[in-house]
Amino acid sequence: MGGMFxxxxxxxxxxxxxxxxxxxIFQTWREACARFAFQEFDGPxxxxxxxxxxxxxxxIVSQLFNFTDKGGREVALRPEMTPTLARLxxxxxxxxxxxxxxxxxxxxxxxxxxxxxxxRSFYQLNADILGEAGPSADAExxxxxxxxxxxxxxxxxxxxxxxxxxxxxxCLLESLAVPEALYPEALSAIDKLExxxxxxxxxxxSQAGIPNADKLYAxxxxxxxxxxxxxxxxxxxxxxxxxxxxxxxxxxxxxTQIEAQGIASFVKVDLGIVRxxxxxxxxxxxxxxxxxxxxxxxxxxxYDNLVEKLGGQPLPAVGFGMGDVTxxxxxxxxxxxxxxxxxxxxxxxxxxxxxxxxxxxxxAQLRSEGLRVEYGLKDAGFGKQFKAADHSGARFxxxxxxxxxxxxxxxxxxxxxxKETFVLSAEIADFIxxxxx
Amino acid sequence: MGGMFxxxxxxxxxxxxxxxxxxxIFQTWREACARFAFQEFDGPxxxxxxxxxxxxxxxIVSQLFNFTDKGGREVALRPEMTPTLARLxxxxxxxxxxxxxxxxxxxxxxxxxxxxxxxRSFYQLNADILGEAGPSADAExxxxxxxxxxxxxxxxxxxxxxxxxxxxxxCLLESLAVPEALYPEALSAIDKLExxxxxxxxxxxSQAGIPNADKLYAxxxxxxxxxxxxxxxxxxxxxxxxxxxxxxxxxxxxxTQIEAQGIASFVKVDLGIVRxxxxxxxxxxxxxxxxxxxxxxxxxxxYDNLVEKLGGQPLPAVGFGMGDVTxxxxxxxxxxxxxxxxxxxxxxxxxxxxxxxxxxxxxAQLRSEGLRVEYGLKDAGFGKQFKAADHSGARFxxxxxxxxxxxxxxxxxxxxxxKETFVLSAEIADFIxxxxx
Numbered sequence: 001m002g003g004m005f006x007x008x009x010x011x012x013x014x015x016x017x018x019x020x021x022x023x024x025i026f027q028t029w030r031e032a033c034a035r036f037a038f039q040e041f042d043g044p045x046x047x048x049x050x051x052x053x054x055x056x057x058x059x060i061v062s063q064l065f066n067f068t069d070k071g072g073r074e075v076a077l078r079p080e081m082t083p084t085l086a087r088l089x090x091x092x093x094x095x096x097x098x099x100x101x102x103x104x105x106x107x108x109x110x111x112x113x114x115x116x117x118x119x120r121s122f123y124q125l126n127a128d129i130l131g132e133a134g135p136s137a138d139a140e141x142x143x144x145x146x147x148x149x150x151x152x153x154x155x156x157x158x159x160x161x162x163x164x165x166x167x168x169x170x171c172l173l174e175s176l177a178v179p180e181a182l183y184p185e186a187l188s189a190i191d192k193l194e195x196x197x198x199x200x201x202x203x204x205x206s207q208a209g210i211p212n213a214d215k216l217y218a219x220x221x222x223x224x225x226x227x228x229x230x231x232x233x234x235x236x237x238x239x240x241x242x243x244x245x246x247x248x249x250x251x252x253x254x255x256t257q258i259e260a261q262g263i264a265s266f267v268k269v270d271l272g273i274v275r276x277x278x279x280x281x282x283x284x285x286x287x288x289x290x291x292x293x294x295x296x297x298x299x300x301x302x303y304d305n306l307v308e309k310l311g312g313q314p315l316p317a318v319g320f321g322m323g324d325v326t327x328x329x330x331x332x333x334x335x336x337x338x339x340x341x342x343x344x345x346x347x348x349x350x351x352x353x354x355x356x357x358x359x360x361x362x363x364a365q366l367r368s369e370g371l372r373v374e375y376g377l378k379d380a381g382f383g384k385q386f387k388a389a390d391h392s393g394a395r396f397x398x399x400x401x402x403x404x405x406x407x408x409x410x411x412x413x414x415x416x417x418x419k420e421t422f423v424l425s426a427e428i429a430d431f432i433x434x435x436x437x
Numbered sequence: 438m439g440g441m442f443x444x445x446x447x448x449x450x451x452x453x454x455x456x457x458x459x460x461x462i463f464q465t466w467r468e469a470c471a472r473f474a475f476q477e478f479d480g481p482x483x484x485x486x487x488x489x490x491x492x493x494x495x496x497i498v499s500q501l502f503n504f505t506d507k508g509g510r511e512v513a514l515r516p517e518m519t520p521t522l523a524r525l526x527x528x529x530x531x532x533x534x535x536x537x538x539x540x541x542x543x544x545x546x547x548x549x550x551x552x553x554x555x556x557r558s559f560y561q562l563n564a565d566i567l568g569e570a571g572p573s574a575d576a577e578x579x580x581x582x583x584x585x586x587x588x589x590x591x592x593x594x595x596x597x598x599x600x601x602x603x604x605x606x607x608c609l610l611e612s613l614a615v616p617e618a619l620y621p622e623a624l625s626a627i628d629k630l631e632x633x634x635x636x637x638x639x640x641x642x643s644q645a646g647i648p649n650a651d652k653l654y655a656x657x658x659x660x661x662x663x664x665x666x667x668x669x670x671x672x673x674x675x676x677x678x679x680x681x682x683x684x685x686x687x688x689x690x691x692x693t694q695i696e697a698q699g700i701a702s703f704v705k706v707d708l709g710i711v712r713x714x715x716x717x718x719x720x721x722x723x724x725x726x727x728x729x730x731x732x733x734x735x736x737x738x739x740y741d742n743l744v745e746k747l748g749g750q751p752l753p754a755v756g757f758g759m760g761d762v763t764x765x766x767x768x769x770x771x772x773x774x775x776x777x778x779x780x781x782x783x784x785x786x787x788x789x790x791x792x793x794x795x796x797x798x799x800x801a802q803l804r805s806e807g808l809r810v811e812y813g814l815k816d817a818g819f820g821k822q823f824k825a826a827d828h829s830g831a832r833f834x835x836x837x838x839x840x841x842x843x844x845x846x847x848x849x850x851x852x853x854x855x856k857e858t859f860v861l862s863a864e865i866a867d868f869i870x871x872x873x874x
Contacts, residue, residue: 005488005524005748008512011481013525016539019477035804037781037811037829040456044448044558045482045544046502046514051442065483067504070548075445077483087442088450097828099814102453107482111507121481129814136814139797147804260794261801311442344474357697360576364698367472367584374474377536377566377573391534392474 010112010120020340022123025152025324026105028338029125032148033103036140038127041102043084045109049074051083054310055279065109065120077109080321081126082303083310089130090312098131119325128319130307135250138283138302139257141318145287145298146263148322153336159289159297161266164273165251166280166301168236171244172223176216179209184278186210190220191274224272229255232269247282254283279303283318289326292333298322343393345432348375348410349385351401359400362410362425366398369429389415396432447549447557457777459560462589462761463542465775466562469585470540473577475564478539480521482546486511488520491747492716502546502557514546517758518563519740520747526567527749535568556762565756567744572687575720575739576694578755582724582735583700585759590773596726596734598703601710602688603717603738605673608681609660613653616646621715623647627657628711661709666692669706684719691720716740720755726763729770735759780830782869785812785847786822788838796837799847799862803835806866826852833869 007013014022030040049066066076078084081104089100104126112118127144129137142161149159169187178186185208189201196204198217205213226232229251236244258264275284284301288294300320307315331337346366350359359375366373374392376385382399389397399411399420409424412431423431444450451459467477486503503513515521518541526537541563549555564581566574579598586596606624615623622645626638633641635654642650663669666688673681695701712721721738725731737757744752768774783803787796796812803810811829813822819836826834836848836857846861849868860868 005527006485007481007524008483008485008506008510009508011483013481013521014479015525015529016476016478019479022479023477031807034779035807035809037809039453039778040460041453042451042456042459044444044450046445046448046546046558048443048445062507065506067502069445069502070499071446073445084450087444088452090442092452101811109483121483132814134815136793140814143801256794257797260797262798263801341476342471356573357693360694360697361699364580364700370468370472372472372474374538377569377577378571 008120009114010118012119012121017340021328021337022324024338024340025328026123028151029103029105029148029322032151033125033127033144035147036101036127036144038101038103038144041085041088041104042106043078043081043088043104045078045107046075047078047084049076051087051310052076052079055083055086055306063110063112065111078106079108079110081106081108081124082128082306082319082321085126085128086307086310086312089315090307090310093307093313093315096131099137100128100130102130103127123324125322125324126319128317130315130317133304133316135254135283136257137316137318139254139261141300141320142254142258142267142285143261143263145285145300145320145322146266149287149297152327152331152338154330154334156265158291158330158334159266159287160268161285161287162270162273163267163283163285164269164271164275165247165282166275166284167243167247167282168232168271169223169274171236171239171241171247172219173216175239175241176212176219178211178216182208182210186216187274187278190224193220193224194272224274226271227269229269232271250282275299275301279306279309281305285320287320287322289330292330295326295329297326297330342372343395344372344374345394345436346371346373346396346398346412347385347389347392347394348373349382349389349397349399350375350379351405352379355400355402355405358405358425359410362398362400362428365425366429366432369433371429371432395436398428445557446551447555449556449558454777458765458774459761461775461777462765463560465588466540466542466585466759469588470562470564470581473538473564473581473584475538475540475581478522478525478541479543480515480518480525480541482515482544483512484515484521486513488524488747489513489516492520492523492743500547500549502548515543516545516547518543518545518561519565519743519756519758522563522565523744523747523749526752527744527747530744530750530752533568536574537565537567539567540564560761562759562761563756565754567752567754570741570753572691572720573694574753574755576691576698578737578757579691579695579704579722580698580700582722582737582757582759583703586724586734589764589768589775591767591771593702595728595767595771596703596724597705598722598724599707599710600704600720600722601706601708601712602684602719603712603721604684604719605669605681605708606660606711608673608676608678608684609656610653612676612678613649613656615648615653619645619647623653624711624715627661630657630661631709661711663708664706666706669708687719712736712738716743716746718742722757724757724759726767729767732763732766734763734767779809780832781809781811782831782873783808783810783833783835783849784822784826784829784831785810786819786826786834786836787812787816788842789816792837792839792842795842795862796847799835799837799865802862803866803869806870808866808869832873835865 064076069075202213202217280301281304282302286296287298302318304316348359363373397413404410412423413420501513506512639650639654717738718741719739723733724735735757739755741753785796800810834850841847849860850857
């Protein structure tokens with residue numbers, strides 16, 4: 001019947017089996033965050049366009065679902081939650097207890113080129129601590145990130161956290177006299193070290209106006225290859241930068257806290273992680289799956305200047321985001337997709353029209369006791385109804401024929417063991433609850 | 438700092454306390470639907486515009502957030518879930534087990550005039566049964582609607598279900614020789630009987646080309662005043678319409694099933710309910726609050742032709758929608774707002790930097806046992822930490838000073854009773870779990 005009965009490209013439909021898995025992922029995210037005493041918040045899916053351009057510059061518009069609404073406002077579907085978080089926190093900065101430990105599970109929208117694993121709508125868990133500048137907050141966020149992934153049954157053979165430091169990268173740029181205005185270009189180029197070849201990158205750096213591009217390239221290549229805290233200390237050991245020395249102390253403090261929580265084996269020092277986004281200001285990290293395609297599962301870091309930039313007061317912050325699409329792909333690969341919807345506890349098998357009102361009374365009773373109950377909506381033979389009971393996945397069939405009704409109850413059949421018991425109607429709920437696992 | 442740091446008018450921000458209530462409402466909706474063995478689905482928030490105009494006509498566009506996307510597609514944020522439901526069901530009509538019992542909890546968007554209780558974004562529970570034409574399905578849907586409201590603690594003094602019948606209205610129109618093409622205009626006028634005065638309505642009906650408008654007005658006024666099944670039977674008793682007689686049989690069947698489930702006292706026959714929407718084809722109903730302002734909490738009915746109209750095969754259907762805004766207002770009025778977020782189970786009070794790694798090990802252990810744990814991210818005096826523990830709402834303070842660390846454990850203080858117990862670190866989780874309610 002034509003295109004109007006298709007969903008838009010890059011948007012998902014959730015039939016019950018998929019919706020149940022999605023909800024389990026949300027539930028696992030929520031429970032993990034609750035164990036870290038994070039509180040959930042949410043914001044509008046549609047926001048003023050300026051909220052996003054203020055953070056990411058006008059370039060972001062090409063990736064947005066943006067339009068002019070009927071009141072003449074420039075608006076956009078949110079591509080990420082962080083600007084909304086900054087606004088909410090900024091508006092109540094005076095009254096919120098600090099540190100602020102918040103998470104959100106939101107639908108984000110990006111007008112991206114269609115390709116595998118890239119959707120135009122996806123869900124993202126964001127967890128952030130605001131109001132605490134010290135490495136304890138970074139440690140808590142990284143520990144939470146690992147705990148979230150572990151909560152799905154993922155372990156050391158499935159993922160690692162690659163940990164890096166934007167400020168140490170800035171120290172390197174400073175030591176090589178890169179002008180501060182060119183830091184974004186330099187970092188963006190360095191972010192491509194793994195993917196582009198040397199001469200091309202050096203050319204790119206030179207053209208951006210960066211002096212001694214070859215020297216920067218050589219030093220960056222060396223720093224990006226570091227994957228050990230001792231080597232990192234050696235690299236910056238002769239630095240006369242007080243910032244570099246202070247950063248190395250922060251690394252020690254962070255690693256001590258990571259070790260204390262028994263998760264050091266997940267965390268790999270890896271200065272190759274730079275994170276493209278301009279606003280990171282300290283530790284940055286990415287969770288990578290180490291099975292299948294080595295895709296990023298989550299990423300984050302410290303962003304101490306963003307809340308102020310978006311109109312709030314200065315507020316140090318650290319956080320991460322984790323999308324549902326790559327995560328679910330990995331869970332499928334590892335056969336760890338959380339189980340879907342719950343089956344009914346009981347399926348009523350109803351003799352006929354004469355017994356239906358009596359059976360409906362039993363249904364009402366069982367449901368008021370919290371049990372999940374299904375039954376056929378029109379009269380049918382016992383065989384057909386038992387088939388439907390099996391298909392529903394119900395544990396019990398509650399058989400209400402002429403005889404059972406006359407006796408004031410029902411025959412409760414355990415569909416696992418086959419055992420049948422006559423139970424008075426007022427006692428069926430208790431009987432079933434006792435037998436359930 | 439200017440308008441960019443405001444959310445858009447008609448959109449809500451959910452700070453943690455509000456987000457927790459919203460989530461409890463969702464949870465209550467989900468649990469109630471699960472007890473009726475309904476399965477959850479979801480669809481895209483952004484859809485092709487035609488999906489909505491196909492159902493509701495081009496007039497709907499003025500109420501939509503619609504735009505042209507970067508690929509030149511005419512798109513709109515969904516104003517309701519039903520067209521998406523029809524598409525999903527239509528696409529798999531051959532393979533889905535029938536009757537289909539589905540529900541959804543979705544965010545809907547409408548560009549409406551700003552007024553109290555009208556938001557531009559709101560959540561809605563939709564529950565539908567598709568594939569069953571008989572009154573058992575209507576009974577099941579109405580029973581679920583009542584069960585959902587009861588699950589929030591609402592009772593007979595708080596709401597009623599006003600039950601009506603679109604087909605009986607059509608019988609009346611037919612008996613008065615209203616041309617079928619004018620049914621929508623006639624019903625739309627009748628829908629305003631309660632609000633507009635007689636002469637004006639008669640004038641409106643006449644101008645629409647309806648013959649004997651005064652006769653229709655008189656009959657409609659009489660029918661709309663009926664609130665008793667016996668009177669309804671009297672009204673149509675002399676009808677020679679087989680449709681009317683068949684409808685009265687359906688009323689008997691429906692009421693028998695409602696009574697069998699012990700909820701007849703909630704259901705009021707009220708032919709004054711017509712429901713403006715054009716696509717209803719049988720029983721229609723609205724849940725009205727009977728305290729405070731008598732606002733509609735939910736509405737629905739049978740719509741046997743819609744799935745086919747939207748491109749699927751013919752599939753009878755009945756369902757309802759319930760928004761979160763009016764519901765929450767009523768829960769506030771009745772002091773029934775579900776309790777918000779859960780507090781941490783334990784707040785760690787840490788002696789200082791020396792004890793922090795040991796304390797973090799305990800935090801990791803408690804969290805891996807599923808407990809909710811918080812602690813200060815920087816060193817502070819005991820007094821300040823105990824204040825924070827109180828503020829967090831934690832049931833237990835877990836005190837880890839020099840002495841406790843030396844003893845390999847912590848002092849666990851029950852913040853309700855004040856009782857303190859020294860517990861070895863490996864046993865703290867068990868100790869706390871045993872004490873929790």
